[in-house]
Amino acid sequence: MTPQAAGPPVHVRAAGLAKSFGPVRALRRADLTVTAGRISALVGENGAGKSTLMQLISGDLSPDAGALDVGVRVGLVRQQLSTVDELSLLENIVFGAEDAAGTGAWPGRLLGGISWSAHKEGVRDLMARTGIVVPLAKPAAEVPVGVRQRVDILSALYRGARCLLLDEPTTYLTPREVDTLFEVMRDLAAGGMSVVFISHRLREVVQHCDEVNVLRRGESVLHLPAAPFELGRIGRAMTGGDDAAGGEATGAARPAGAPPGVPVLDVGGRLSVRAGEIVGIAGVSGNGQNELLDTIAGLQRSAAHLPLTIDGREVSRWSTRARRAAGLRFIPESVKESGSAPAASITDNVISAVPPPGLRGRLGLLRRGKADQLARSLVERARVVASSTRQPASELSGGNLQRVAVARELGDGARILLAHEPTRGVDFAGVALIHAQLREFTSRGGAVLLVTSDVDELLALSDRVHVIDRGRLGRDYERDELTLGRLGELLGGLGHDVAAARHEEVP
Numbered sequence: 125m126t127p128q129a130a131g132p133p134v135h136v137r138a139a140g141l142a143k144s145f146g147p148v149r150a151l152r153r154a155d156l157t158v159t160a161g162r163i164s165a166l167v168g169e170n171g172a173g174k175s176t177l178m179q180l181i182s183g184d185l186s187p188d189a190g191a192l193d194v195g196v197r198v199g200l201v202r203q204q205l206s207t208v209d210e211l212s213l214l215e216n217i218v219f220g221a222e223d224a225a226g227t228g229a230w231p232g233r234l235l236g237g238i239s240w241s242a243h244k245e246g247v248r249d250l251m252a253r254t255g256i257v258v259p260l261a262k263p264a265a266e267v268p269v270g271v272r273q274r275v276d277i278l279s280a281l282y283r284g285a286r287c288l289l290l291d292e293p294t295t296y297l298t299p300r301e302v303d304t305l306f307e308v309m310r311d312l313a314a315g316g317m318s319v320v321f322i323s324h325r326l327r328e329v330v331q332h333c334d335e336v337n338v339l340r341r342g343e344s345v346l347h348l349p350a351a352p353f354e355l356g357r358i359g360r361a362m363t364g365g366d367d368a369a370g371g372e373a374t375g376a377a378r379p380a381g382a383p384p385g386v387p388v389l390d391v392g393g394r395l396s397v398r399a400g401e402i403v404g405i406a407g408v409s410g411n412g413q414n415e416l417l418d419t420i421a422g423l424q425r426s427a428a429h430l431p432l433t434i435d436g437r438e439v440s441r442w443s444t445r446a447r448r449a450a451g452l453r454f455i456p457e458s459v460k461e462s463g464s465a466p467a468a469s470i471t472d473n474v475i476s477a478v479p480p481p482g483l484r485g486r487l488g489l490l491r492r493g494k495a496d497q498l499a500r501s502l503v504e505r506a507r508v509v510a511s512s513t514r515q516p517a518s519e520l521s522g523g524n525l526q527r528v529a530v531a532r533e534l535g536d537g538a539r540i541l542l543a544h545e546p547t548r549g550v551d552f553a554g555v556a557l558i559h560a561q562l563r564e565f566t567s568r569g570g571a572v573l574l575v576t577s578d579v580d581e582l583l584a585l586s587d588r589v590h591v592i593d594r595g596r597l598g599r600d601y602e603r604d605e606l607t608l609g610r611l612g613e614l615l616g617g618l619g620h621d622v623a624a625a626r627h628e629e630v631p
């Protein structure tokens with residue numbers, strides 16, 4: 125790296141970077157300068173090329189063209205979690221995901237002569253310094269996604285990264301955790317580190333970052349070197365001034381529709397969802413949300429042996445398949461991990477969930493043309509950026525994969541939707557689109573059980589809200605009874621600080 129005449133050292137300088145994957149031009153001309161002591165935001169629509177740029181800087185990919193100068197050790201914390209289920213959190217932090225995945229480059233070097241107790245000390249010290257604390261002895265499989273993400277951050281720091289690349293780190297975090305993360309980032313930056321922060325939550329960006337870089341369709345289109353930042357300007361740069369797809373902000377109130385009807389889903393009399401209704405579940409991630417949804421979906425047995433009914437019929441002993449056939453659909457917390465088949469094409473991912481009648485010909489053989497047609501119309505409706513429906517799901521950007529999963533689960537035959545973080549990783553135009561899809565689904569008599577850590581989303585969509593804490597569901601509150609402040613009081617005892625959530629308009 126060329127020494128600077130004055131000012132803080134530049135850690136990364138990228139100019140005119142291009143990268144294609146076969147026919148897909150993920151990056152055409154990307155520029156980014158990352159400076160010590162600063163938190164730089166990188167924003168752009170789903171598929172704009174943000175993750176690709178991060179992978180070029182981290183060295184996971186090499187550019188086809190352009191100049192890239194990286195002067196310090198870089199730690200990339202990816203969108204998709206890289207913890208290994210069977211390993212303890214300590215092991216995950218110490219080995220680091222890349223090496224656990226097989227390069228074997230550094231553990232041997234670092235572990236030579238160093239004991240596990242020394243690592244434990246080192247990691248404990250790191251946790252104390254950064255305030256990012258995780259239960260070290262627990263296996264990764266037993267902790268919620270939010271904790272596993274913190275493990276990835278600790279891992280990068282433990283490996284001596286001076287430049288942290290955080291690809292959507294806040295999607296798993298509650299508002300208070302987001303604030304804590306930024307306090308940590310601020311401290312790290314004050315200590316001479318640099319941070320690149322990717323997020324679709326533009327409010328976080330303008331509030332916490334020192335500079336903003338916008339990518340649109342693989343090109344750097346805007347660099348704002350200093351606050352104050354104007355949300356509208358950033359939004360317009362992201363979309364090219366085309367706000368048509370954006371629609372309303374996430375904070376919009378639910379339009380008045382037909383009054384919700386009969387309960388279609390009931391869990392032991394404690395939780396019920398009626399036709400035409402969205403019932404929200406609020407709580408700190410890891411308080412039983414996964415268990416609740418997995419039990420309803422038939423992926424695990426109810427520990428409390430609560431009766432579960434769909435349309436008044438007891439279904440506790442039904443298979444997942446039978447539940448799907450009854451119209452139950454599920455968007456899991458991490459679509460990348462458990463809601464998609466990465467090697468299969470977009471078409472196969474779309475039709476995998478109980479192929480609708482009409483897709484099979486005589487002898488039960490799949491009619492490919494029809495299946496592709498169905499996938500194409502769905503991809504179009506969900507505004508997915510993909511070169512073709514034959515593309516494997518693994519090649520889709522995170523937000524685009526999420527759009528595919530939502531559209532698939534809302535497809536033919538859906539009557540009850542379990543939606544866990546339905547807009548995770550989706551840009552603001554996509555969030556508005558998915559919210560509109562959920563409302564449209566309920567206006568046709570669909571029932572939605574919504575679990576989200578985004579309090580704005582919870583209040584924007586839910587007709588009623590239950591709070592969940594340590595596996596227990598509290599009473600429900602009607603939407604009219606709840607303001608952001610009231611929800612904050614309810615969650616206050618659970619370590620939330622929703623007062624930190626804001627209601628500014630997103631363009």
Ligand SMILES: Nc1ncnc2c1ncn2[C@@H]1O[C@H](COP(=O)(O)OP(=O)(O)OP(=O)(O)O)[C@@H](O)[C@H]1O
Nearest residue numbers: 145150170171172173174175176519520521522523
């Ligand atoms: N390995 C790959 N093979 C083929 N295409 C790919 C591959 N990786 C990414 N792409 C494509 O490159 C484009 C940019 O993807 P990238 O993941 O960088 O976008 P992103 O801005 O991070 O999106 P998101 O906000 O949805 O995470 C997308 O069209 C994506 O489908």
